Amino acid sequence: MANPILIELTRGPLVESWHRGAVAISSPSGTLALQLGDVERPVYPRSAVKALQALPLVESGAADHFGFGAPEIALACGSHAGTERHAGLAASMLERAGLRPDALGCGAHPPLAVSAASALIAAGCEPTQLHNNCSGKHAGMLATAVHLNEPIAGYWEPTHPVQERIRQALADVSGAPLGPDVLGIDGCSVPNWAMPLKLLARTFARLVTGEGLAPPRRQAIARILEACWEQPELVAGKGRADTVVMRAFPGQVFMKTGAEGVYCGGFPELKLGFALKIDDGAKRAAAGAAMALIERFFPAARGLMPYGPIKTWRGAEVGAIRSAAVFEDALAALKV
């Protein structure tokens, strides 16, 4: 059985391309308000679980020890744009942990923000590991290791205590058994564990409500989410959905994108979490589907992140990107 079409692109009178995928919306106890497509198949959440990967940074006391406040915690949860501000803050986190940028193991790539990438080129500079969108997450991992007197060498290996601690936190909150059969390595070299979308959705319902979590973890995750709502520009960057929507709905919408078409998030007041994955990994479809879902619950989000129309290079509208009927109907039929 193929997953349903969630997003389609038109050009003139025809649908030109379409994106299939699966979506789950869950309560903290696992009651599914919506399931479309296969929500049982394990999905790598990629960067969508950075807020969970940041739990040990807070729970270990490392964040407090090194004086990391909302900006540093938000950056640790972020897939940042690689601007000077983002790269500089990652460098500062490392410095406070007594480390230099070359301790990072994330690898280098050009800044995600075109303006930042262009500025580097214009200055004749190569991108460094600090510009990697994951450098804040990695700085947080390194700071945790330093604080706990663990070796920093190989901190990205699945067997290193830093990663094992994260695996345990993810398994505890999600209730998913996270073993070698669902272990992949992310683009930034750290482990990523796949789990069913229905459990990812339940995980985010628990994160945004605290339900089902022991009080210390509840406090830690509340602090992490507050940091993201306070500093949404550090979670992504100017003009990007996570930043724009979380700035508009602090305390109401948490959302985080992941590579290969993943989006996760939650709505504290509605006590719901969501997780979706586009089969083909397309970012344009994941973002479109996430916005359609969020707009269902927060109509005021309409227009914040217009996906489409499809335009020519001279700016004429020649097509649209839109939610497919089955997805629109499922959202409209929600009782919530």
Added chain:
Amino acid sequence: MANPILIELTRGPLVESWHRGAVAISSPSGTLALQLGDVERPVYPRSAVKALQALPLVESGAADHFGFGAPEIALACGSHAGTERHAGLAASMLERAGLRPDALGCGAHPPLAVSAASALIAAGCEPTQLHNNCSGKHAGMLATAVHLNEPIAGYWEPTHPVQERIRQALADVSGAPLGPDVLGIDGCSVPNWAMPLKLLARTFARLVTGEGLAPPRRQAIARILEACWEQPELVAGKGRADTVVMRAFPGQVFMKTGAEGVYCGGFPELKLGFALKIDDGAKRAAAGAAMALIERFFPAARGLMPYGPIKTWRGAEVGAIRSAAVFEDALAALKV
């Protein structure tokens, strides 16, 4: 019925993402050697039919009149990289037709080649219409209009004689009725007509064999294909599949990519044409599927364009991009 999975991406032990699509391989008479998925649905070929869109440039005598040889004709068929050489040749075509670059209606975008885009930024220059990957096609259209004493204003409009002539050529060679019900506007502002993949595949079988074409058209298309094989760097650019493969197999493999996951091509000696479209429009999947298909007939093409493995930013292999079983099996079962 969903189209079959053609390409899949793995990460660790799991398939992370996959791409569905449809493929047709046809003889000049329309006998299908292979059909996978829906080959009846009209598909916009986008830039994959640039060699056909160049027919009037040659057939009208405009190419000869303005002294366009293989380089100019190849550029007119190309989705070029936007290097100085590409942009400069497009400017030269316009100049010989008595026009300036601002006659172009394709709009501007940064050069497709990262190195060329970076060089522009480093020089503090904005991309112009000459850098648009379609500027050669547009220069050819303008030259044809000038040669035939037609107005150049609005040469991109579906009702302009330049576009009507192209529509007629496409309809004649393909046998597809190309009316307003399948008319979309391409990103470069000119019309693009959708047709079934089975007819697109037959069209390319006719192009590479000349079968079913009147002698003058047969000569024109032969000249166009020879130009592409002689100047493959002008059809795409350094390191790109169309350039690399056509340089390696001149006279044996013609291939051309189109936006939104399209690939078309043909094999003169085998008297076959092919056309494929990835449902979701992913370039990575279209290129991978086209290479798998070409490698089936030309095993020596293996290794020319390695799609995958999936690597971390530090270069470690963590996954693969590969043909899916149903596609591999269908190719293996071909009697050709």
